[in-house]
Amino acid sequence: MISNQPLYRREVVKCLLDERNDLLVVSGLGSATYDCAAAGDNEKNFYLWGAMGGSVPVALGLSIAQPNKPVLVITGDGDLLMGLGALTTVGSQAPKNLSIVVLDNEIYGETGAQPTATANGIDLNAIARACSLNVIDDVFNLEKVKELSQTLDLGKGPTFANIKVRQETPPKILPSTDGVFLKNRFRDAVLS
Amino acid sequence: MNSPQNPDLTNENSIKWSISVYELLHKHFIRQVVYVPDSGHSSLINQCHSDRGLETIVVSTEEEGVAHLSGAWLGGDRGLMLMQSSGVGNCVNMFSLITECRIPFVTLITMRGQWGEFNPWQVQMGQNTVEILRLSGFVVHAIDHQEDVVETIDAGLKLAFDSSKAVAILLSQRLIGRKEFIEK
Numbered sequence: 001m002i003s004n005q006p007l008y009r010r011e012v013v014k015c016l017l018d019e020r021n022d023l024l025v026v027s028g029l030g031s032a033t034y035d036c037a038a039a040g041d042n043e044k045n046f047y048l049w050g051a052m053g054g055s056v057p058v059a060l061g062l063s064i065a066q067p068n069k070p071v072l073v074i075t076g077d078g079d080l081l082m083g084l085g086a087l088t089t090v091g092s093q094a095p096k097n098l099s100i101v102v103l104d105n106e107i108y109g110e111t112g113a114q115p116t117a118t119a120n121g122i123d124l125n126a127i128a129r130a131c132s133l134n135v136i137d138d139v140f141n142l143e144k145v146k147e148l149s150q151t152l153d154l155g156k157g158p159t160f161a162n163i164k165v166r167q168e169t170p171p172k173i174l175p176s177t178d179g180v181f182l183k184n185r186f187r188d189a190v191l192s
Numbered sequence: 193m194n195s196p197q198n199p200d201l202t203n204e205n206s207i208k209w210s211i212s213v214y215e216l217l218h219k220h221f222i223r224q225v226v227y228v229p230d231s232g233h234s235s236l237i238n239q240c241h242s243d244r245g246l247e248t249i250v251v252s253t254e255e256e257g258v259a260h261l262s263g264a265w266l267g268g269d270r271g272l273m274l275m276q277s278s279g280v281g282n283c284v285n286m287f288s289l290i291t292e293c294r295i296p297f298v299t300l301i302t303m304r305g306q307w308g309e310f311n312p313w314q315v316q317m318g319q320n321t322v323e324i325l326r327l328s329g330f331v332v333h334a335i336d337h338q339e340d341v342v343e344t345i346d347a348g349l350k351l352a353f354d355s356s357k358a359v360a361i362l363l364s365q366r367l368i369g370r371k372e373f374i375e376k
């Protein structure tokens with residue numbers, strides 16, 4: 001049965017990262033970082049704790065440096081909206097190993113649930129499509145999320161999926177905030 | 193109609209130092225060059241684009257370039273960012289990524305609003321670029337004279353990658369030449 005209820009963000013991220021193998025993950029600040037930590041801390045996660053708008057370009061630079069490894073951005077609608085121009089750069093560079101998943105709850109969840117532009121019908125998938133990204137539409141249940149997760153290492157990117165999630169505040173699972181530690185751990189894992 | 197002209201771009205010396213800077217990119221194993229264009233960087237940008245061993249990428253805003261090169265470093269690539277002084281203001285919060293994670297970062301900045309500027313809208317950033325960079329944790333090297341270009345950029349690249357620092361190298365408006373707008 002197909003449900004039109006928005007998904008639970010933690011279930012989406014857990015499903016995406018369940019069989020991650022070599023996947024390199026960059027998470028956007030706030031809830032997306034907590035979601036990735038909640039799915040299991042991993043040396044191949046690079047968590048942003050700030051630098052809002054930075055998750056997509058960080059992942060783009062990484063995907064160009066490591067063209068043979070799949071790179072996944074997991075971020076929120078607020079972070080993506082702050083760096084929307086980066087989608088034009090991703091489309092121009094067209095790295096086949098890069099995927100971007102937006103957990104779209106239509107609010108700035110960290111700051112008092114103010115509505116984002118997506119609450120007013122702004123369609124991030126349409127924007128990504130206009131930037132020549134390979135957009136996966138209608139990811140509205142966990143089966144679709146699973147299907148998406150199985151395409152991440154196929155080199156068919158740049159892939160983009162906006163996934164509507166519930167407006168909820170799951171328990172905060174906080175990874176390290178030590179940027180030097182996170183950087184060194186990630187580089188050791190990637191370059192070893 | 194106004195058309196920008198920068199006489200120094202065709203100046204032999206300007207082309208000569210951009211060739212020398214390009215050679216430094218190889219010496220220091222730079223793999224990714226990101227930029228928001230400026231006429232003062234145009235010779236170097238063209239050289240980078242025609243080098244298949246480099247990834248040369250135009251970004252939509254300078255802060256995107258800061259994040260991009262942070263990701264490049266996470267993946268093992270050394271980078272260089274080219275921008276003009278106005279772009280520094282666009283980067284301020286994103287600089288927290290490189291300082292907090294101590295990511296080696298080098299940017300060559302062509303100065304506007306500094307020396308004989310005709311456009312008042314460039315002056316605010318031009319006059320505050322050094323201070324903003326220092327407040328953001330950068331080591332700042334300013335170049336006023338042609339004979340210092342190669343040595344200073346060489347030293348800046350070495351400092352950034354050997355000491356894991358954020359380094360900004362400022363190419364003064366005196367050096368690159370004033371931008372002239374001529375009525376046609």
